[in-house]
Amino acid sequence: MKKRMFSLVLVLVLILALGVGCAPKEGEEQKGKRVALITDLGGINDESFNQSAWNGMKQLEADGYEISFVESEKEADYAVNFTNKTEEGNDLVWGIGFLMEESIINASKEHKDQKFAIVDAGFPEGEYPNLIGAMFNSEESSFLVGYIAGHVTETDHVGFVLGMEGDVMFSLQYGYLASVAYADKELGKDIRVDAVTIDTFGDTAKGKATATKMFSDGADIVYHAAGQAGSGCITAAKEMGKWAIGVDLDQNELAPDNVLTSALKNVDQAVYLLSKRVLEGEDVGGKTFFFGLKEGGVGIAPSSDKHVPKDILDKTAEIEKQIIDGEITVPITEAEFETFKGNLG
Amino acid sequence: MNLLNTVLLTVSISLMYSAPLIFTALGGVITQRAGVDNIGLEGMMAFGACGASILCHFTGSPWIGLVVGALFGATLAILHAFISVTAKGNQLISGIAINFIGLGVGVFLTRFLFNGAAQSNSTINEPLPKLLGLLGIDKSKSRLLESSEIDLTVIFAFAFAVLIWFVLYKTRIGLRVRACGEHPGAADTLGVNVTRIRYVATILSGVMAGLGGAVTSLTISYRFTPTVISGQGFIALAAVIFGNWKPIGATLACLLFGFAQALTVVLAGIPWLPTQILAMLPYALTLLILVIFVERSTPPKALGQPYFKGQA
Incomplete structure (x- = not known):
């Protein structure tokens, strides 16, 4: 009996510990337009492009939009995170990094009404009508x-x-x-x-x-x-x-x-500028945008x-x-x- | 000259990779020799790495980080000792749970303290001393000296290996620890407090694994991330078996793993050698040596079995 109790407690602890790792940050209330960002394995303050992307998101926040992020701890998290962020009712969901290319393509096929954008991946124009690519030179x-x-x-x-x-x-x-x-x-x-x-x-x-x-x-x-x-x-x-x-x-x-x-790769600029265009109602779906020295992207x-x-x-x-x-x-x-x-x- | 430089560099990179493994594997040796299995070393390392980075960041002292890393590891070990010794639960399940708890709570703490991010801030400006630097040797003049710089914690790792060997084999307390792992019933009859010895051994393993994690996050990555401990705990566990449950054997096994990792770094950049083959090398080399050199390994007889008072 004693043993069984302990197994039970252990299982509970296990489940809790699992939850701890992946609890997403929820937006507090529903107001205005919302943008969400999903990091790759690097994490949100990786002092690299995930963090830069998040800086672009903060600029959006300053403009009055609601922002949120979720970090992927393993590759298997990508698909789950895309689904979760879609169900939260975001106007645009960003995937950061070319490692997420396959997952975001699948997500865009699965959730046709959701707009997605990805950094560091490009697609033939119009191939995925609800997916936007941002590439850097x-x-x-x-x-x-x-x-x-x-x-x-x-x-x-x-x-x-x-x-x-x-x-x-x-x-x-x-x-x-x-x-x-x-x-x-x-x-x-x-x-x-x-x-x-x-x-x-x-x-x-x-x-x-x-x-x-x-x-x-x-x-x-x-x-x-x-x-x-x-x-x-x-x-x-x-x-x-x-x-x-x-x-x-x-x-x-x-x-x-x-x-x-x-x-520098000014991911923040790309995230900010492209998000802005989407949120202001412009239809840029299916396109890939390049940011080079000329555009101030690098x-x-x-x-x-x-x-x-x-x-x-x-x-x-x-x-x-x-x-x-x-x-x-x-x-x-x-x-x-x-x-x-x-x-x- | 160039060859010598490469050799020295290979040694210092091997040692960098080995040090955390040695700490952790020694912890594994202690607890397993006392009869308590601990596959939660990975989680204890992660938790120790987390505690060390957080405290080093907030206090500015890597030494405090090191101590707190050990304490964090010990905390998880107390839980494991309670389940394994007092509650006589299944030690494998407890270990698996601890692997999840260590990483999970670690990431939770980091998110809580660092603005929702899964990694702590860098502690690169609070390094632990290095050997040549500590001896006051100016290494900027010579490339050879530069290549042979090692962390002080490497010395600690070897010191612990010798200390634990001495205690296990040359002292009365060591004999009792080993007796608890071979035949706790006999030890009990002779007045050895099996419960107490197993508790202490398990907690010590947590201290050592916590130190291993702390060394990783304080001298290599300079921060805690969810991936900073990814498999080292299990490699250390393998080293315990590889080293036939002996402190020196386990240490040598860790050095071998470290050396294999260093080889992938030193051999990188050879045009005809694909990076994928190189990445495979440590594991292939390990298997090879396991097959060739390790004839038999005999685990402590009572390993993993809870002791019920009065059992034969």
Whole structure:
């Protein structure tokens, strides 16, 4: 009997503990239009794009809209979260990150009356009438930070840590490699680039160990595009007194003396601007929007002037202008990169 | 020179990965040698990692974080000890429940304290000391020194391994602990308080797992997230078995796991080696060594069985 009671208590505790992890934040009352955001595995203050997206949502809140978020703790949560947020009666539901692409497509098919939008995924126009894509030309900001890295490196050796393979992710890698090659050519240096894919966005230890390896091999700057795992690269830079380049947000505050610059992805702007258009009644469903240097969707962090010498920043601004004017086309695939390098001579 | 650098780096990365595992596996050895199974190490690690990060953030002291991490682990262990020893419940079920409770309550606390977010703020500006830094060696001059820097907690891990080996095998109390795991009935007849010893051993395992979690969140990730402990507790549990329920054996097993992880990092970037194969390496290597080197492992005879007073 005693034993049975305990089993019962245990089961109850188990159920409660399960509930603790996934309780969504409920909007207090129903008023006005509502927007909801679903994070991928990174979490809402990942100091990366989930947090940036949430900042855009806060701007919406300032405009009088109701906002809410829910974090996904595992991939299986995506579908559940989309269903829950749809049932809450939101006018627009955001999915953050290309990892959610498949789930949001399924959700948009299942809930035809709900408008969905996703960051970092694009679709053929009109294929999913209630789904909006927001893409970033992150290769352009990667090009700018790579240019800075090429100029700042003293050991003529820089590194790149990629979270996972994928078209969007590779565009960052080739943008970076291209500009290091560009700076290399400009300065007549011979810069070595170590690029490693670590197959995780969450494993901070692996990010840290990988960056430590690069630094110890002689690199003095490592650019990461690996979310939470990449914050380990910044930790490594701090511990070893080297430079890290942040991604998505201005990551300088993580290690003010060791983050050289950051390749910004202004997810907040995209979330804000696109949400606004939907909430004001414009029908933008089925379309994919691109945000590049021209649209202010990507760029380099304002804190760059702390550590990057002014003359290099001026040159970077020059490069930025050339990209906007179309004089430099940043490669996004390996083939384009090889051509780009070939054209440099 | 370059090769030496790579070797040193591999060692220091191995140690970084191993340290949390060693703490936790030692906890597993203590409790299992006393006859109480504890598969809740994972949850205790997560809870310890959470407590450590929160307190380190709010007090600014990683040492307080470390101690509180141990206490958080111990709290869960008291629950496990009560269910396993006093209530004589099923130890596996209790352990599974603790895995859920540790992570669940940890995330709950973090959400409560950090504005609804599932991760705590970074404590990167409150690091625990590192060995060379502590000895006052300027490592910025030499790349070799830079590659061989390790956390002080690594030393703690080894110190604990030796200490626990000594206590288990060279002291009277250690003999009693082992007796409780082999034949609690006989121990009881000779006047050993089985209940008390099992309680203490279980709580100590919580302290060690909590420390393991704290070391992870204070020296590697510098914050608590729901994924910061993802599987280390189970790997530590495997190390206990791998190491044949001996402190030194378990420590060596943890070093092996750490080394395999370090290999994936050091070998990364070789163009012809797919990252997926690399990611598989630690597990493949573990299986291989298990098959080749570990002939037999003998668990404590009374492992997992509640002791009823007067039983033979």
